[in-house]
């Protein structure tokens with residue numbers, strides 16, 4: 001009993017801990033693995049994750065664990081919640097320790113660094129084809145989820161039974177509404193692209209533009225996401241749900257979003273490095289911008305907002321010049337898919 005769990009979470013940062021708290025609060029024995037033994041020791045001693053979610057108690061059914069082999073032996077359900085740039089690395093470390101019946105789900109939002117491939121491609125390359133895969137995504141600030149505030153997410157995967165089991169594990173009639181979705185690609189893409197648009201919304205607000213500009217960015221950002229998604233084989237309707245519109249609205253409008261705060265700081269004149277340091281947690285959108293830009297170029301999909309955010313982050317363009325370029329684009333039909 002001691003070393004078994006209903007689910008193991010890999011990644012003891014803010015979101016991994018929030019999801020582990022949620023699962024344990026639902027009555028499921030949940031092992032939470034983190035790569036820093038000292039951090040895990042602190043979790044055990046403090047019975048909270050003071051570094052990432054200060055003041056929020058860890059339920060008794062949440063078991064912090066520093067040994068990856070022990071964590072992976074404990075359960076066949078493995079929820080990966082590390083930043084996208086280390087997803088492949090963590091899965092490579094996990095591979096020899098996985099059980100034959102392991103099933104892998106991730107809450108990581110992003111694409112593979114440099115190539116812009118979907119996380120599913122990274123997973124398949126590292127662990128092969130035999131393990132069921134799934135993704136969970138949606139508008140979920142870790143702090144609110146951990147505090148038990150009402151939240152909704154979506155889950156999709158390669159194996160309907162795994163998706164169903166994950167919904168059962170995570171769903172709580174009191175706190176967390178979980179929707180099953182059948183668009184595995186769409187759910188992976190939404191979380192990556194919204195990070196880029198959230199930086200764009202932050203840039204706009206940082207410059208001093210208003211609600212009109214922010215809302216136009218959200219709306220046209222949704223068009224960009226849908227266009228890219230459809231080119232990859234996702235369903236356009238997915239992006240009207242939690243992993244598209246839902247997450248875009250959340251992260252473009254609320255300062256809990258690190259991506260939005262990053263954009264805000266740049267819009268006010270801060271440089272990339274200082275802005276990242278001040279935030280102190282992962283700003284996925286910084287890398288995602290390059291990844292989404294690369295993917296869009298490869299597929300020949302036009303994404304003007306992404307292109308301008310890329311120019312600001314990687315080419316030294318000023319946020320004001322990027323805004324001017326977006327505004328001065330040629331006139332066009334709002335609904336034309338041939339833009």
Ligand SMILES: NC(=O)C1=CN([C@@H]2O[C@H](COP(=O)(O)OP(=O)(O)OC[C@H]3O[C@@H](n4cnc5c(N)ncnc54)[C@H](OP(=O)(O)O)[C@@H]3O)[C@@H](O)[C@H]2O)C=CC1
Pocket residue numbers: 011012013014015016034035036052081082083084086089090107108109110140141142143280281282284
């Ligand atoms: N926070 C949120 O509200 C949400 C986050 N997400 C997504 O969840 C993912 C994780 O983000 P989040 O938890 O917020 O990020 P944080 O920055 O809060 O935490 C990241 C965690 O990953 C750990 N980590 C870094 N490198 C490695 C590694 N090589 N092996 C193992 N662990 C490692 C970090 O450890 P260390 O501190 O030692 O570097 C840290 O504990 C991201 O893709 C994010 O987009 C999705 C929805 C909501």
Ligand SMILES: O=C(CO)COP(=O)(O)O
Pocket residue numbers: 109138139140141198247250251256257258259260282283284
């Ligand atoms: O993905 C998130 C909320 O759904 C978290 O957003 P940030 O990474 O911008 O903080």
